[in-house]
Amino acid sequence: MKTGRLVWAGWKFHVKSLTLSGFFLLTSAIQPVIFASIAFFMFKAGAREGTLLYVSLGAGLMGIWSATLFASGGAIQWQRWQGTLELSIASPAPFLFVLLPMTLASATIGLYSLTGTLLWGRLLFGVPFEVAHPLLFLAAVPATVIGLGLLGLVMASTFILWRNANALSNLLEYPIWLVTGLLVPISLLPGWVAPLSWVLAPTWGVRAIRDAALGTGEPLAAIAMCLALGGAYLAIGSVTVRYFENLARDRATLSLT
Amino acid sequence: MTSLRVFFIGGLTSYRALFYWLTPWVYVPSLLVAPIFQILLFAYIGRSAGLESDEFYVIGNALQYAAIPCVFAMGFAIGGERYQKTLGSILVSPARRLPLFLGRAVPVMLNGAFVAAFSLAVGGFLLGVDLPASALAPLALVVLVCAISCTGLGLINGALGLRVRENAVLANIMFGLLLIFTGANVPLDQLPGWMRAISEVVPLTHGIEAARLLADGASLGSVDHLIGQELLVGFAYGLVGYGLLRFLEWQSRVHATLETA
Secondary structure (H helix, E strand, O other): OHHHHHHHHHHHHHHHHHHOOHHHHHHHHHHHHHHHHHHHHHHHHOOOOOOHHHHHHHHHHHHHHHHHHHHHHHHHHHHHHHOOHHHHHHOOOOOHHHHHHHHHHHHHHOHHHHHHHHHHHHHHHOOOOOOOOHHHHHHHHHHHHHHHHHHHHHHHHHHHHOOOHHHHHHHOHHHHHHHOOOOOOHHHOOOOHHHHHHOOHHHHHHHHHHHHHHOOOOHHHHHHHHHHHHHHHHHHHHHHHHHHHHHHHHOOOOOOO | OHHHHHHHHHHHHHHHHHHHHOOHHHHHHHHHHHHHHHHHHHHHHHHHHOOOOHHHHHHHHHHHOOHHHHHHHHHHHHHHHHHOOOHHHHHHOOOOHHHHHHHHHHHHHHHHHHHHHHHHHHHHHHOOOOOOHHHHHHHHHHHHHHHHHHHHHHHHHHHHOOOOOOHHHHHHHHHHHHHHHOOOOOOHHHOOHHHHHHHOOOOOHHHHHHHHHHHOOOOHHHHHHHHHHHHHHHHHHHHHHHHHHHHHHHHHHHHOOOOOO
């Protein structure tokens, strides 16, 4: 009960806090719109015209991933700069449940990206937004946010040890966009990429959202996979947070790394 | 003589200060690995859409990525001074502003050119793009010219740093707009007329076009007008950036907003 309250209060606080960050909002809203526009132009001009709604949804997910990644990289670093990391670690609440709302909130803020690209596509490119399975679509979106937020938790936990976690998060933006099939079908990529994509929540998240919107595939299975992976990330995250926290305490590198 | 010292020693010191935070742990992922994945992403989208060859995306994105080191670093040249509390000291110094800021721009240009050249070489290698040996030297020139023009844009970003606290946001937006308007990923003739008109006056458009022609076997002489246009665009942005810098510096003094922006 206490844990649930902590996560809920933390999530609300971080959503409000991130909503006030012009940098975060602009990055969340503008970047995916730019990528969506490029993809719209490319598919319109190309020999194989793809479904523009397919592109629009993929670009929206790109934004959710960017927001998650950016906040995961910054979750520890921002606390370090503000001098609150030691206080958070020393507080009686497990650090895992201090960190978790941050990464979930950042993935939630990424919804601006999805909304922004869908509106942009509708207004400027005439992309119709007709959802084949509205209820499944409504289930797929939060499932994706949870899956991505929990993946962010695993990354944030490993960033406790590194001063330059933000740079590592920069590194992970394009590769995940590519290997999870957000804009490019995974079948076009080299064969070894497919198994890698299966363990990444964005792969299932985008599949769930697209299948629900376009009426293809099995959205329920993709939602289930996204949530199952989220559970696995939470388990991994709980171990890594504890391990890296102890390592940082042992080496006295909490504020110095 | 003093101006030369400010230009060279000031520029070198600023460049070394950049590495206070730009360690290999930041440099390699952000400036050497990320552009390769940008190239791969767009090359695969291009394959998926059946639009252009891999060479088109390798050249377009490698050159376009020069914008990251150039636009961001020039922004940090101002933002970093403010963060270190040295901006006021610099702006009250009697040093002439032109050598002061151009000195900071030279290492940024060279770094931008290196990043673009590295991305072009590695991206080309990974996607099996063969560039003719005769095109390598002219391509190096185009890469340098593109870095110069991006640094001109970066100077505007740096100048706006006197007014805007988070000019990294601005740099991100500039980078994104260059991704669309320069023809790095979408052939210019596929863009609406008003976008094509804008693309004529943004950095990189002419450089990217020249590089693509060189890679297809054109001679340096046949693309010299494009290189000239690219340089002209770069100088124009640099001039605007410098003017803006002086104007906003003056404004900051008048309104006492140097540290509050």
